[in-house]
Amino acid sequence: MQPVLAVTENNCSAGAKSSVIPVDIAAAKAVSIATPVRDTEHLPLLAAAGRVLAGDINARIDLPPFDNSAMDGYAIRSCEVKGEGPWEFQLTGRVAAGSSGSSFATTGNVAVRIFTGAPVPTGFDTVVMQEHCERDGDRVVIVKGPRSGANIRRAGEDVRGGTPILSAGSQLTPQRMALLAGQGFAEVEVLRKVRIGLISTGSELQEPGGFLSFGQIYNSNRVMIHSTMATFAWAQVVDLGIVPDSRAALVEILGEASRSCDVLVTTGGVSAGEEDHVVSALNHHRGALDVMKVAMRPGKPVKIGLIDKMLFAGLPGNPNAALVTFLQIALPAIRKTAGLSDVGPTWLPGVAGFDYEKKLGRTEFVPVRQIGTDDVGRPILEMLGRGSSPSLSAMALAEGIAVLRPDATAIEHGNPLYFESLIS
Ligand code: AMP
Numbered sequence: 001m002q003p004v005l006a007v008t009e010n011n012c013s014a015g016a017k018s019s020v021i022p023v024d025i026a027a028a029k030a031v032s033i034a035t036p037v038r039d040t041e042h043l044p045l046l047a048a049a050g051r052v053l054a055g056d057i058n059a060r061i062d063l064p065p066f067d068n069s070a071m072d073g074y075a076i077r078s079c080e081v082k083g084e085g086p087w088e089f090q091l092t093g094r095v096a097a098g099s100s101g102s103s104f105a106t107t108g109n110v111a112v113r114i115f116t117g118a119p120v121p122t123g124f125d126t127v128v129m130q131e132h133c134e135r136d137g138d139r140v141v142i143v144k145g146p147r148s149g150a151n152i153r154r155a156g157e158d159v160r161g162g163t164p165i166l167s168a169g170s171q172l173t174p175q176r177m178a179l180l181a182g183q184g185f186a187e188v189e190v191l192r193k194v195r196i197g198l199i200s201t202g203s204e205l206q207e208p209g210g211f212l213s214f215g216q217i218y219n220s221n222r223v224m225i226h227s228t229m230a231t232f233a234w235a236q237v238v239d240l241g242i243v244p245d246s247r248a249a250l251v252e253i254l255g256e257a258s259r260s261c262d263v264l265v266t267t268g269g270v271s272a273g274e275e276d277h278v279v280s281a282l283n284h285h286r287g288a289l290d291v292m293k294v295a296m297r298p299g300k301p302v303k304i305g306l307i308d309k310m311l312f313a314g315l316p317g318n319p320n321a322a323l324v325t326f327l328q329i330a331l332p333a334i335r336k337t338a339g340l341s342d343v344g345p346t347w348l349p350g351v352a353g354f355d356y357e358k359k360l361g362r363t364e365f366v367p368v369r370q371i372g373t374d375d376v377g378r379p380i381l382e383m384l385g386r387g388s389s390p391s392l393s394a395m396a397l398a399e400g401i402a403v404l405r406p407d408a409t410a411i412e413h414g415n416p417l418y419f420e421s422l423i424s
């Protein structure tokens with residue numbers, strides 16, 4: 001779903017900045033260069049949770065496989081419900097869920113005690129719910145006349161054997177797995193996991209737990225991006241650690257990553273400063289960049305390209321910019337690499353609970369949290385920190401990231417907005 005960002009006309013502010021591209025174009029370019037993995041594996045159904053289906057799947061059987069009762073009650077023949085009620089029936093048998101099928105006499109006013117999920121006996125066409133019956137020994141009195149055919153789930157009414165049920169590229173949600181289980185699939189063929197390398201670049205970075213010398217900061221991006229990707233059942237994250245701002249070191253690790261990963265995500269070092277070596281290292285490997293500068297805040301210097309067949313996503317180092325560019329620009333392309341047909345992101349409607357002035361032509365992404373609900377049920381969103389350049393502490397409070405459209409110059413209280421949830 002991409003309705004929110006699809007405002008490309010006004011996005012590029014000036015001809016002189018023609019290399020600055022709108023967010024929707026940047027995300028689309030990134031998706032266009034990504035190639036889905038092809039290799040597949042067969043997994044037991046439960047082990048395939050969250051994975052990507054390798055092929056289309058057709059139903060093996062009808063669902064339900066046989067006509068069965070939707071209620072606890074009495075199976076009757078509706079032709080015997082004539083004239084004014086109440087109607088009296090003679091109890092002739094009992095059938096519960098799991099019964100392999102029994103046959104009963106079908107002459108006269110006969111009723112069979114039946115339970116939810118039990119096969120409807122041959123010759124019976126209606127189930128009267130027990131709340132509409134009075135029972136006295138073998139006598140059943142129906143006090144409320146049923147509709148003919150009521151309370152029976154017909155064979156194949158949910159799924160017809162042989163028809164398509166799931167398509168290649170679908171993610172195996174619990175509900176889709178339930179459908180496959182209902183069809184008797186014990187195994188499923190899924191695409192192999194995408195191998196995603198992660199590098200934190202920056203000579204100032206120290207891992208949490210280490211001694212923080214003057215001039216150093218702790219590495220926040222590693223855990224943030226790693227833990228985000230760790231929630232993707234279709235991904236295998238390869239943590240390649242911290243690399244200092246050194247061209248030689250970056251050249252070496254980019255080469256290593258391109259031989260073993262489908263995707264490489266880096267943070268930091270993508271701006272135009274003398275200490276930003278990521279692009280130069282990429283050039284060494286004859287990498288091709290398709291996205292260089294994006295009309296977005298934060299995240300303008302984000303880089304997307306290829307090194308050989310490996311998708312490269314160079315995110316800016318500022319943690320907020322890293323997260324926003326990861327979610328908005330890199331992730332759709334990574335999802336395509338995983339073989340997913342839905343590349344996202346998923347936007348939810350909300351309402352501004354703040355006033356904010358912004359630059360025309362630039363898409364801004366701001367951390368938000370819900371502070372109420374409007375009269376049609378939309379969340380009212382508070383903007384956290386100083387909008388698009390917030391602190392780690394403001395980001396930690398965020399429940400979502402709202403997008404402020406490029407064609408807007410101001411956002412006022414009550415304006416409709418879209419946001420992407422950060423809560424899983
Ligand atoms: P850069 O994109 O390398 O210019 O970095 C922008 C800012 O983000 C600088 O202040 C960096 O110190 C900071 N930064 C870079 N990488 C990280 C990281 N992994 N964790 C926290 N802050 C970072």
Ligand code: MG
Pocket residue numbers: 201202203245268269275317
């Ligand atoms: Mg840096």
